[in-house]
Amino acid sequence: MAQQQISNLQNQIIIQKAKEMGIKCTPLLADCEDFLELSYKDKTIIINKTRSHQLLLISGLLAQNKEATNKLLVRNQLPISDSIIVEEIGEQGIQFLSSHETVVVKPINAKCSLGVTIGIKTVEELEQAAIVAKEYSQKILIQKYVPGHDYRVLVIDGEFIGVLEYRSAFIEGDGFSTIRQLIGHLNDKQLKKNTLEGSQAYQAIEPDNVGLKSILQRNGLTLEDVLVNGQQLDLFSDDNMLVTDFYDVITDRTADICPENIEMAIRAAKALQIDVAGIDIRCLHIDKPLNQTNGVILEVNALPDLVDPSIYFKKSTKNAAESYLAYLLDIEKE
Numbered sequence: 001m002a003q004q005q006i007s008n009l010q011n012q013i014i015i016q017k018a019k020e021m022g023i024k025c026t027p028l029l030a031d032c033e034d035f036l037e038l039s040y041k042d043k044t045i046i047i048n049k050t051r052s053h054q055l056l057l058i059s060g061l062l063a064q065n066k067e068a069t070n071k072l073l074v075r076n077q078l079p080i081s082d083s084i085i086v087e088e089i090g091e092q093g094i095q096f097l098s099s100h101e102t103v104v105v106k107p108i109n110a111k112c113s114l115g116v117t118i119g120i121k122t123v124e125e126l127e128q129a130a131i132v133a134k135e136y137s138q139k140i141l142i143q144k145y146v147p148g149h150d151y152r153v154l155v156i157d158g159e160f161i162g163v164l165e166y167r168s169a170f171i172e173g174d175g176f177s178t179i180r181q182l183i184g185h186l187n188d189k190q191l192k193k194n195t196l197e198g199s200q201a202y203q204a205i206e207p208d209n210v211g212l213k214s215i216l217q218r219n220g221l222t223l224e225d226v227l228v229n230g231q232q233l234d235l236f237s238d239d240n241m242l243v244t245d246f247y248d249v250i251t252d253r254t255a256d257i258c259p260e261n262i263e264m265a266i267r268a269a270k271a272l273q274i275d276v277a278g279i280d281i282r283c284l285h286i287d288k289p290l291n292q293t294n295g296v297i298l299e300v301n302a303l304p305d306l307v308d309p310s311i312y313f314k315k316s317t318k319n320a321a322e323s324y325l326a327y328l329l330d331i332e333k334e
Contacts, residue, residue: 006033010049010305017321023329040329051303052276052328059273063302064109066141069272073297076271078264081282081296083143089123089130093142097126102145105129107137111303112244118145119238132242145238146296148284151253153265154304154320155277157327160262161318162254163286169205169235169247173227179216180207180223183235190249205235205247212236253286260289268300276324278304 006012011033018025018038028035028046038045045053051060062068070080084096085108097103097120105126107115115136117129126142133140154161171182187204205212207223212235216222219233227233236247261281269277283295290296326332 008033008049011036013321014047014049014325017319018325021322021325021331023325038325038328040331043329045328047328049303050276050305050324052324054275055302056273060302062272063274063277063300064111066106066108066299067139069300072271073268073300076267078268078271079290079296081144081146081298083141085139085141087139089127093126093130094123096142097121097123100144104143104145105133106141106143107133107135108139108141109137112305114244116243117240118243119240120145121240125240129240146282146298148282148295149286150298151257151281151283151286152304153257153262153279153281155266155269155279156320156323157275158266158270159323160266161320161323162252163257163265165251165253165286166248167251168238169249171227171233171235173229173231173233175229176226178224178226179221179233182227183207183223186249256287258287258289261286264290264297268297272300272302274300274302276304276327277301 006015006027011027014036015025022040024037024039026037027033028037034048036047036049038047047053062072067085070083073080081104082100084092086093101121103120103126104116104118105120115133117125117132120126120129130140150166151163152166153163169186171179171186173182177185183205184207215233215235215237218237221233261283265279265281268279269275278301279297280299280301281290281295282298283290285294288294
Protein backbone atom coordinates (compact mmCIF):
# COMPACT_ATOMS: atom_id res chain seq x y z
CA MET A 1 0.00 0.00 0.00
CA ALA A 2 1.36 3.42 -0.96
CA GLN A 3 2.49 5.66 1.87
CA GLN A 4 0.05 8.49 2.63
CA GLN A 5 1.18 11.91 1.45
CA ILE A 6 1.26 14.42 4.31
CA SER A 7 0.39 17.93 3.14
CA ASN A 8 0.02 19.84 6.43
CA LEU A 9 3.26 21.53 7.49
CA GLN A 10 2.66 20.95 11.20
CA ASN A 11 2.15 17.24 10.63
CA GLN A 12 5.29 17.09 8.50
CA ILE A 13 7.27 18.68 11.33
CA ILE A 14 5.83 16.34 13.97
CA ILE A 15 6.31 13.17 11.91
CA GLN A 16 9.89 14.10 11.02
CA LYS A 17 10.85 14.89 14.62
CA ALA A 18 9.04 11.80 15.96
CA LYS A 19 11.11 9.60 13.65
CA GLU A 20 14.30 11.21 14.96
CA MET A 21 13.19 10.57 18.55
CA GLY A 22 12.26 6.92 17.99
CA ILE A 23 8.51 7.61 18.29
CA LYS A 24 6.10 5.76 16.02
CA CYS A 25 3.86 8.36 14.37
CA THR A 26 1.22 7.57 11.75
CA PRO A 27 -2.11 9.08 10.62
CA LEU A 28 -4.99 7.41 12.46
CA LEU A 29 -7.09 7.29 9.28
CA ALA A 30 -5.80 6.20 5.90
CA ASP A 31 -7.52 8.98 3.98
CA CYS A 32 -7.30 11.79 6.55
CA GLU A 33 -4.35 13.43 8.30
CA ASP A 34 -6.36 15.33 10.92
CA PHE A 35 -5.32 12.86 13.62
CA LEU A 36 -1.86 11.50 14.32
CA GLU A 37 -1.33 8.43 16.50
CA LEU A 38 1.89 8.51 18.54
CA SER A 39 3.34 5.44 20.25
CA TYR A 40 6.37 5.37 22.53
CA LYS A 41 7.20 2.36 24.70
CA ASP A 42 3.92 1.44 26.43
CA LYS A 43 2.10 4.74 25.77
CA THR A 44 -0.13 5.60 22.80
CA ILE A 45 -1.94 8.91 22.28
CA ILE A 46 -3.83 10.70 19.50
CA ILE A 47 -3.29 14.36 18.66
CA ASN A 48 -4.54 16.92 16.13
CA LYS A 49 -1.45 18.70 14.76
CA THR A 50 -0.25 20.95 17.62
CA ARG A 51 -3.49 20.44 19.56
CA SER A 52 -2.68 17.93 22.31
CA HIS A 53 -4.75 15.13 23.81
CA GLN A 54 -4.77 17.14 27.08
CA LEU A 55 -6.52 20.24 25.71
CA LEU A 56 -9.89 20.92 27.30
CA LEU A 57 -12.78 21.44 24.88
CA ILE A 58 -13.79 24.64 26.66
CA SER A 59 -10.26 26.03 26.37
CA GLY A 60 -10.24 25.52 22.62
CA LEU A 61 -13.61 27.24 22.29
CA LEU A 62 -12.51 30.18 24.45
CA ALA A 63 -9.38 30.68 22.36
CA GLN A 64 -11.47 30.90 19.18
CA ASN A 65 -13.57 33.73 20.62
CA LYS A 66 -11.63 36.99 20.80
CA GLU A 67 -14.15 38.64 23.11
CA ALA A 68 -13.95 35.79 25.63
CA THR A 69 -10.16 35.67 25.37
CA ASN A 70 -9.85 39.40 26.04
CA LYS A 71 -12.13 39.20 29.06
CA LEU A 72 -9.99 36.48 30.63
CA LEU A 73 -6.77 38.33 29.83
CA VAL A 74 -8.07 41.52 31.46
CA ARG A 75 -9.26 39.52 34.48
CA ASN A 76 -5.67 38.30 34.85
CA GLN A 77 -4.32 41.87 34.56
CA LEU A 78 -2.70 41.28 31.18
CA PRO A 79 -2.47 44.13 28.64
CA ILE A 80 -4.79 44.11 25.62
CA SER A 81 -5.68 46.72 23.03
CA ASP A 82 -8.83 48.86 23.40
CA SER A 83 -11.64 47.31 21.36
CA ILE A 84 -15.37 47.10 20.79
CA ILE A 85 -17.63 44.34 19.42
CA VAL A 86 -20.28 45.26 16.85
CA GLU A 87 -22.47 43.57 14.26
CA GLU A 88 -22.58 46.54 11.90
CA ILE A 89 -20.54 49.69 11.43
CA GLY A 90 -22.71 52.36 13.03
CA GLU A 91 -22.13 55.44 15.13
CA GLN A 92 -20.28 53.43 17.79
CA GLY A 93 -17.74 52.12 15.29
CA ILE A 94 -17.26 55.52 13.67
CA GLN A 95 -16.71 57.17 17.06
CA PHE A 96 -14.20 54.47 18.00
CA LEU A 97 -12.25 55.14 14.79
CA SER A 98 -12.36 58.88 15.46
CA SER A 99 -11.03 58.38 19.00
CA HIS A 100 -8.14 56.11 18.02
CA GLU A 101 -7.40 57.42 14.48
CA THR A 102 -6.13 54.03 13.24
CA VAL A 103 -7.85 50.68 13.92
CA VAL A 104 -7.86 46.99 13.06
CA VAL A 105 -10.99 45.01 12.12
CA LYS A 106 -11.23 41.27 12.89
CA PRO A 107 -13.93 38.60 12.72
CA ILE A 108 -14.83 37.70 16.31
CA ASN A 109 -13.99 34.00 15.90
CA ALA A 110 -12.03 33.51 12.67
CA LYS A 111 -8.82 31.49 12.41
CA CYS A 112 -5.47 32.05 10.69
CA SER A 113 -5.92 35.83 10.44
CA LEU A 114 -8.66 35.37 7.84
CA GLY A 115 -10.67 38.54 7.31
CA VAL A 116 -8.34 40.73 9.38
CA THR A 117 -7.62 44.22 8.02
CA ILE A 118 -5.10 46.55 9.66
CA GLY A 119 -4.21 50.24 9.30
CA ILE A 120 -7.77 51.52 8.81
CA LYS A 121 -7.96 55.30 8.92
CA THR A 122 -11.22 56.32 7.19
CA VAL A 123 -14.89 55.47 7.54
CA GLU A 124 -14.92 54.08 4.01
CA GLU A 125 -12.03 51.74 4.82
CA LEU A 126 -13.78 50.74 8.04
CA GLU A 127 -16.99 49.82 6.23
CA GLN A 128 -15.14 47.80 3.59
CA ALA A 129 -13.11 45.96 6.23
CA ALA A 130 -16.33 45.08 8.05
CA ILE A 131 -17.75 43.52 4.87
CA VAL A 132 -14.64 41.33 4.57
CA ALA A 133 -14.69 40.37 8.27
CA LYS A 134 -18.36 39.43 8.19
CA GLU A 135 -17.59 36.76 5.60
CA TYR A 136 -16.13 34.81 8.51
CA SER A 137 -18.15 35.94 11.53
CA GLN A 138 -21.45 37.66 12.28
CA LYS A 139 -19.86 39.87 14.91
CA ILE A 140 -16.67 41.84 14.33
CA LEU A 141 -14.05 43.29 16.63
CA ILE A 142 -12.77 46.81 16.06
CA GLN A 143 -9.44 47.24 17.81
CA LYS A 144 -7.06 50.11 18.37
CA TYR A 145 -4.05 49.76 16.08
CA VAL A 146 -0.83 49.08 18.01
CA PRO A 147 2.44 50.04 16.28
CA GLY A 148 5.33 47.60 16.28
CA HIS A 149 6.06 44.05 15.15
CA ASP A 150 4.26 40.76 15.77
CA TYR A 151 5.69 38.03 17.98
CA ARG A 152 4.56 34.45 18.67
CA VAL A 153 5.61 33.12 22.07
CA LEU A 154 5.39 29.35 22.39
CA VAL A 155 4.44 27.97 25.82
CA ILE A 156 4.21 24.21 26.45
CA ASP A 157 2.92 22.90 29.78
CA GLY A 158 3.61 26.23 31.46
CA GLU A 159 7.19 26.38 30.14
CA PHE A 160 8.54 29.04 27.79
CA ILE A 161 10.02 27.43 24.66
CA GLY A 162 10.87 30.32 22.35
CA VAL A 163 9.63 33.38 20.49
CA LEU A 164 9.56 34.21 16.80
CA GLU A 165 9.25 37.69 15.31
CA TYR A 166 6.94 38.04 12.30
CA ARG A 167 7.95 41.25 10.60
CA SER A 168 6.52 42.42 7.34
CA ALA A 169 9.19 41.82 4.70
CA PHE A 170 11.96 44.41 4.47
CA ILE A 171 15.36 44.75 2.85
CA GLU A 172 18.55 46.42 4.06
CA GLY A 173 20.97 48.11 1.72
CA ASP A 174 24.63 47.12 1.36
CA GLY A 175 25.72 50.09 -0.74
CA PHE A 176 26.06 48.26 -4.05
CA SER A 177 23.09 45.87 -4.64
CA THR A 178 19.97 47.11 -6.39
CA ILE A 179 16.57 46.82 -4.74
CA ARG A 180 15.70 44.05 -7.20
CA GLN A 181 18.85 42.16 -6.17
CA LEU A 182 18.18 42.70 -2.46
CA ILE A 183 14.69 41.23 -2.87
CA GLY A 184 16.26 38.22 -4.60
CA HIS A 185 18.73 37.82 -1.72
CA LEU A 186 15.85 38.00 0.80
CA ASN A 187 13.90 35.33 -1.06
CA ASP A 188 16.94 33.04 -1.22
CA LYS A 189 17.74 33.52 2.47
CA GLN A 190 14.20 32.84 3.67
CA LEU A 191 13.59 29.86 1.38
CA LYS A 192 16.85 28.20 2.43
CA LYS A 193 15.63 28.22 6.04
CA ASN A 194 12.88 25.81 5.05
CA THR A 195 14.26 22.28 5.04
CA LEU A 196 10.90 20.56 4.55
CA GLU A 197 10.22 19.69 0.92
CA GLY A 198 7.10 21.30 -0.45
CA SER A 199 6.40 23.47 2.60
CA GLN A 200 4.86 26.91 2.18
CA ALA A 201 6.26 28.68 5.25
CA TYR A 202 7.63 31.46 3.04
CA GLN A 203 6.49 32.52 -0.39
CA ALA A 204 8.87 34.44 -2.60
CA ILE A 205 8.24 38.17 -3.14
CA GLU A 206 7.73 39.08 -6.77
CA PRO A 207 9.61 42.30 -7.66
CA ASP A 208 6.84 43.30 -10.08
CA ASN A 209 4.12 43.08 -7.39
CA VAL A 210 1.70 46.02 -7.74
CA GLY A 211 1.77 46.80 -4.02
CA LEU A 212 5.57 46.80 -3.99
CA LYS A 213 5.69 49.19 -6.94
CA SER A 214 3.40 51.52 -5.01
CA ILE A 215 5.75 51.42 -2.00
CA LEU A 216 8.73 52.22 -4.21
CA GLN A 217 6.94 55.11 -5.91
CA ARG A 218 5.95 56.52 -2.51
CA ASN A 219 9.63 56.52 -1.55
CA GLY A 220 10.82 57.89 -4.88
CA LEU A 221 12.62 54.64 -5.74
CA THR A 222 12.76 52.04 -8.52
CA LEU A 223 13.83 48.41 -8.54
CA GLU A 224 17.16 49.38 -10.05
CA ASP A 225 18.08 51.91 -7.34
CA VAL A 226 20.77 51.09 -4.76
CA LEU A 227 20.13 51.55 -1.03
CA VAL A 228 23.01 52.90 1.03
CA ASN A 229 24.64 50.54 3.50
CA GLY A 230 22.30 49.96 6.47
CA GLN A 231 19.28 51.69 4.89
CA GLN A 232 16.12 49.66 5.49
CA LEU A 233 13.07 49.63 3.25
CA ASP A 234 9.76 48.03 4.22
CA LEU A 235 8.29 46.21 1.24
CA PHE A 236 4.69 46.38 2.50
CA SER A 237 2.57 49.07 4.10
CA ASP A 238 0.35 48.72 7.17
CA ASP A 239 -2.19 51.06 5.57
CA ASN A 240 -5.59 49.39 5.04
CA MET A 241 -4.21 45.95 4.23
CA LEU A 242 -5.40 42.39 4.78
CA VAL A 243 -3.06 40.52 7.10
CA THR A 244 -3.10 37.50 4.78
CA ASP A 245 -1.55 39.67 2.03
CA PHE A 246 1.66 40.24 3.99
CA TYR A 247 4.92 38.43 3.33
CA ASP A 248 6.57 37.83 6.69
CA VAL A 249 10.25 37.60 7.50
CA ILE A 250 10.51 35.26 10.49
CA THR A 251 13.34 35.69 12.99
CA ASP A 252 14.24 33.95 16.24
CA ARG A 253 13.99 36.48 19.11
CA THR A 254 14.25 34.00 21.99
CA ALA A 255 17.45 35.60 23.24
CA ASP A 256 15.86 39.07 23.20
CA ILE A 257 12.55 38.69 25.07
CA CYS A 258 12.60 40.08 28.61
CA PRO A 259 11.63 37.94 31.65
CA GLU A 260 8.52 40.07 32.29
CA ASN A 261 7.11 39.27 28.84
CA ILE A 262 7.87 35.57 29.26
CA GLU A 263 5.96 35.62 32.54
CA MET A 264 3.01 37.39 30.88
CA ALA A 265 2.90 34.80 28.08
CA ILE A 266 2.84 31.94 30.58
CA ARG A 267 0.05 33.67 32.53
CA ALA A 268 -1.94 34.15 29.32
CA ALA A 269 -1.74 30.43 28.52
CA LYS A 270 -2.82 29.59 32.07
CA ALA A 271 -5.69 32.08 31.90
CA LEU A 272 -7.31 29.97 29.16
CA GLN A 273 -5.96 26.66 30.51
CA ILE A 274 -4.19 25.86 27.25
CA ASP A 275 -1.30 23.43 27.58
CA VAL A 276 0.26 24.06 24.15
CA ALA A 277 -0.26 27.74 23.41
CA GLY A 278 0.96 30.36 20.99
CA ILE A 279 0.66 33.80 22.53
CA ASP A 280 0.56 36.57 19.93
CA ILE A 281 2.13 39.82 21.08
CA ARG A 282 2.43 43.08 19.18
CA CYS A 283 4.92 45.57 20.54
CA LEU A 284 7.67 48.02 19.72
CA HIS A 285 10.33 46.30 21.83
CA ILE A 286 10.15 42.62 22.82
CA ASP A 287 13.05 43.20 25.23
CA LYS A 288 10.97 45.64 27.29
CA PRO A 289 7.86 44.82 29.41
CA LEU A 290 4.49 45.25 27.74
CA ASN A 291 2.60 48.34 28.87
CA GLN A 292 0.30 50.97 27.46
CA THR A 293 3.07 52.47 25.29
CA ASN A 294 5.06 49.39 24.31
CA GLY A 295 2.53 46.73 23.36
CA VAL A 296 -0.28 44.26 24.05
CA ILE A 297 -1.32 40.61 23.87
CA LEU A 298 -3.44 40.08 20.77
CA GLU A 299 -4.43 36.41 20.95
CA VAL A 300 -3.87 33.09 22.69
CA ASN A 301 -3.85 30.22 20.19
CA ALA A 302 -4.81 26.68 21.13
CA LEU A 303 -3.47 25.34 17.81
CA PRO A 304 -0.17 27.21 17.49
CA ASP A 305 1.49 27.30 14.10
CA LEU A 306 5.01 26.07 14.79
CA VAL A 307 6.31 27.28 11.38
CA ASP A 308 9.08 24.78 11.96
CA PRO A 309 10.89 26.32 14.91
CA SER A 310 13.75 23.91 14.26
CA ILE A 311 14.38 26.08 11.20
CA TYR A 312 14.02 29.49 12.74
CA PHE A 313 15.14 28.90 16.33
CA LYS A 314 18.88 29.02 16.88
CA LYS A 315 20.77 25.93 18.03
CA SER A 316 20.88 27.29 21.58
CA THR A 317 17.07 27.45 21.62
CA LYS A 318 14.88 24.51 22.64
CA ASN A 319 13.53 22.64 19.65
CA ALA A 320 9.79 23.23 19.78
CA ALA A 321 8.76 20.02 18.01
CA GLU A 322 11.00 17.98 20.29
CA SER A 323 9.66 19.78 23.38
CA TYR A 324 6.09 19.18 22.18
CA LEU A 325 6.59 15.45 21.67
CA ALA A 326 8.51 15.04 24.92
CA TYR A 327 5.64 16.71 26.77
CA LEU A 328 3.01 14.57 25.08
CA LEU A 329 4.73 11.29 25.93
CA ASP A 330 6.35 12.25 29.26
CA ILE A 331 9.78 11.52 27.81
CA GLU A 332 11.58 14.19 29.83
CA LYS A 333 10.04 12.90 33.07
CA GLU A 334 11.47 9.40 32.78
